[in-house]
Amino acid sequence: MRYVYLIILAQIISFPLEAVVLVDAPVYHGATRSLRYEEKWPEDNGGVLYFFIKNDGETEDAVADVRAAGKPLDAHENVHWWRQWPRRLAPGQVGWVTLKSVGAPFEQGADAEVDVVMASGKRISFTTRCETPPLRLGNALPAPDYQTLHLYVRNDGDKPLRLREIVFNADRYEIGHRALTLVGDDPDMPPGALRILNLTLEQALPPLYPMAVRVCAMQGDTPVWTGAGIRLTEANYTIGTWESGMPEREEGQQFARKLGIDACVATRDWELQREMYRKYHIRTLAIGNHEVGDPPKKQPNLDMVRALSDSPHLAAWMVRDEPDLHNIPAERMHRHNNIYWDTDANHPTYLNLMTTAGYNDYGHIPDIVCMDHYVFFAPNNIPRTGITRFAELEEALEFTDLLKENTEPVRMWVWPQLAAPVWNRQPYPWGVNYQFWAHVKGGAKGLLWFKYGAGYETHEEYAAPTAEAEKLVRQFNLIRSLCFYGEPLRSVKSDNEHLLARALISEDALVVIVLNNNYETDGVPFAAEYALHPTAGSVTVPLPHWIAPEQVNRVTDEGIEPAAYQMEENGLRIPVEMHKESMVFLIGSQDTNPPAQVTGVTLAALDEKGAVLSWAMPFDNYGVKGYAVYRDSEKIADVRHPIYTTTRDISNAGNYTIRAYDGANNLGDASAAVAVAFD
Numbered sequence: 001m002r003y004v005y006l007i008i009l010a011q012i013i014s015f016p017l018e019a020v021v022l023v024d025a026p027v028y029h030g031a032t033r034s035l036r037y038e039e040k041w042p043e044d045n046g047g048v049l050y051f052f053i054k055n056d057g058e059t060e061d062a063v064a065d066v067r068a069a070g071k072p073l074d075a076h077e078n079v080h081w082w083r084q085w086p087r088r089l090a091p092g093q094v095g096w097v098t099l100k101s102v103g104a105p106f107e108q109g110a111d112a113e114v115d116v117v118m119a120s121g122k123r124i125s126f127t128t129r130c131e132t133p134p135l136r137l138g139n140a141l142p143a144p145d146y147q148t149l150h151l152y153v154r155n156d157g158d159k160p161l162r163l164r165e166i167v168f169n170a171d172r173y174e175i176g177h178r179a180l181t182l183v184g185d186d187p188d189m190p191p192g193a194l195r196i197l198n199l200t201l202e203q204a205l206p207p208l209y210p211m212a213v214r215v216c217a218m219q220g221d222t223p224v225w226t227g228a229g230i231r232l233t234e235a236n237y238t239i240g241t242w243e244s245g246m247p248e249r250e251e252g253q254q255f256a257r258k259l260g261i262d263a264c265v266a267t268r269d270w271e272l273q274r275e276m277y278r279k280y281h282i283r284t285l286a287i288g289n290h291e292v293g294d295p296p297k298k299q300p301n302l303d304m305v306r307a308l309s310d311s312p313h314l315a316a317w318m319v320r321d322e323p324d325l326h327n328i329p330a331e332r333m334h335r336h337n338n339i340y341w342d343t344d345a346n347h348p349t350y351l352n353l354m355t356t357a358g359y360n361d362y363g364h365i366p367d368i369v370c371m372d373h374y375v376f377f378a379p380n381n382i383p384r385t386g387i388t389r390f391a392e393l394e395e396a397l398e399f400t401d402l403l404k405e406n407t408e409p410v411r412m413w414v415w416p417q418l419a420a421p422v423w424n425r426q427p428y429p430w431g432v433n434y435q436f437w438a439h440v441k442g443g444a445k446g447l448l449w450f451k452y453g454a455g456y457e458t459h460e461e462y463a464a465p466t467a468e469a470e471k472l473v474r475q476f477n478l479i480r481s482l483c484f485y486g487e488p489l490r491s492v493k494s495d496n497e498h499l500l501a502r503a504l505i506s507e508d509a510l511v512v513i514v515l516n517n518n519y520e521t522d523g524v525p526f527a528a529e530y531a532l533h534p535t536a537g538s539v540t541v542p543l544p545h546w547i548a549p550e551q552v553n554r555v556t557d558e559g560i561e562p563a564a565y566q567m568e569e570n571g572l573r574i575p576v577e578m579h580k581e582s583m584v585f586l587i588g589s590q591d592t593n594p595p596a597q598v599t600g601v602t603l604a605a606l607d608e609k610g611a612v613l614s615w616a617m618p619f620d621n622y623g624v625k626g627y628a629v630y631r632d633s634e635k636i637a638d639v640r641h642p643i644y645t646t647t648r649d650i651s652n653a654g655n656y657t658i659r660a661y662d663g664a665n666n667l668g669d670a671s672a673a674v675a676v677a678f679d
Helices: 248-258 270-280 302-307 330-344 356-363 396-407 435-439 463-479 480-484
Strands: 020-030 048-056 063-069 080-085 094-101 111-118 123-130 135-142 148-155 161-168 171-174 180-182 194-200 209-218 222-231 240-242 265-266 284-288 289-292 297-300 314-321 349-353 368-372 413-417 444-451 486-488 498-503 511-517 521-524 529-532 533-543 552-553 560-562 566-568 571-577 584-586 600-606 611-612 624-631 636-638 643-646 654-662 675-676
Touching: 020 111, 020 209, 020 222, 048 111, 048 222, 063 080, 063 094, 080 330, 094 209, 094 222, 094 611, 123 180, 135 209, 135 222, 135 486, 148 161, 148 209, 148 486, 148 498, 148 571, 148 600, 161 194, 161 222, 180 284, 194 486, 194 498, 194 600, 240 248, 240 533, 248 270, 248 600, 248 611, 248 643, 265 314, 265 413, 270 284, 270 600, 289 654, 302 330, 314 330, 330 349, 349 356, 356 368, 368 396, 368 444, 368 624, 396 413, 435 444, 435 498, 435 511, 435 584, 511 533, 533 560, 571 584, 600 675, 611 675, 636 643
Parallel strands: 240 265, 240 444, 265 284, 284 314, 314 349, 349 368, 368 413, 413 444
Antiparallel strands: 020 048, 048 094, 063 111, 080 094, 111 123, 135 148, 148 194, 161 171, 161 209, 180 194, 209 222, 289 297, 486 498, 498 511, 511 584, 521 529, 533 571, 552 560, 552 584, 566 571, 600 611, 611 643, 624 636, 624 654, 654 675
16 A cells, blocks of 8 residues: 655745745544444544644744635535644744544545645645554653653554654654664564654653654655644543542542542532642542533533632543533534633643544544443443443453544543442453453553442442452552553464453563453343353563563562563463453563652541541652551551551651652652641
8 A cells, every 4th residue: 555645735835934834744543443343323434634834934823724625624514623733833833733524525545635824824735645654653651750752653554664753843853863762772663563762852841732743754765654733741640530529528538549549520619629639639630511501501611710720639621521422513522622722721631432433533632532431231332232232341452442543642541440330230340350451451541430439448339349449459550650651562462362462562661461351141231141261371472672571570469479481482471370350460671760759748637536648659660569657767557558547646646757669679768757746
């Protein structure tokens, strides 16, 4: 297949003094759909087109109009929305334009003619082939210091590629540039290969910094471009919950720290939410809509958005929940999202989707794209079929893959099941364990439990899955950073069809996740029964050339332990014997870096029962195993979660400090001291 990306009329079009030029080649992301499941929605045979423009003039300029095939975009029924960002370009600045069509004129394989009219009256015209390139930009993630940008690039084609350069906004960096590090120093990318590029900038990037990212590789003598326009999101793996009542229930906030929860959806009392963040470091995933008009429709609440724009306890704005399921036009979601972008420069937006048919249409709109996937009983992500068929466990990975393929490099969150009175019937513990790891290994950068509520840990129906989730999070925290900075590849092979394996590849290590798919269903779809059976075999992991297997370990909720393995010509083979839902392995260099210093230690509660200390989870390049608690410089406890409770006793008074340690027992620096005194 020939990849003809760009035919620019008159090559690069420029104008004297006040000029705007097209930068490099446009990039097309074609919509993909499930081949296993058929939804009852119109098929999206279009895609998203990114093109990048630079203001080479001496005055500010902006895109006034975009035309396709000689007609305004709103004259094309299939064009659902378009956006320029930033809205105005200063002299020398680069921005991007996004066009979304669900068919012609930007359908797969078409040669699309585009005319851009600037506010200054200048014009750019070009023709581009609407084909998804074999070179894909999977993620663009900041380092914790926000000064280095990690770019994950893979070759999805059937021909070799050789990396040539990246372009970040107005700056071009060839491979070998002092600011650009290629992990492993090998620019050649055979089919299926992954490469990690680290771009170190002169200064740290601010939140939501607009990034026009392009990567170029050569396929023989032909340049192949990939990239996108996105905004910088924060460097952490978010774990949250839908529980909107949590700000009112302090006992729920305390237990939430044992589930790794650092964010919850909330729409109520903002003072309570501020207190929740101050005490327990749980931020708010805010729904900022209100009803206006006749008939009333949901619109962003501008007064609320303005009032909270400087609030550190706010994590993100939810633009809308399941607009695709409720037939809300994507163009309306685009307008609403832009209101948040224009009004609040400090907090990202996210949009929660329900149908795979909506992924490409809606998924490029927000900063973070989110997906419901309950798997069991709930609508199964396939509308109006939830009670007419057996859900398949592997749907969790199937839909995560589809979300990523349709939206990358947009950051991605997924809602897995936990426990809730409305979405029941999931076969415990698969609604927790299997589903969680399926989303992680599919490339999710955040898991939002649906749902944990205060008291679930002792509730007869929810205590077991909640306890399972607590163990799972202890396991996950050991490799939390590796999962955030890991890019999924489907190159792990298994000799047993029931072993569903995949690796997350990062600079330091591989996380290999194996799921047990040896199950069967019985009963009726409305209340199906699922039976899990033991399975055994082996998985073979091809090692990236920069990964040395100094450690090959199994990761459990108790810690990291050696795993049996054998080096072979085609990779590292791990024997697997599974009696439960999942197994997780860690392959890579020895971890010698301690966790960062614990910060934010707070006396969260002091009453007749005793005292509760809480703190923020620090960064570690692999993940944090637990915390050593000191009173007056004497170690008194080890805890696995960022919360510590002590009884009301005069002997427990004193100055408390906390030190984090990782799975290799590297110990971080002590926190600032917090005094606990009892009258």
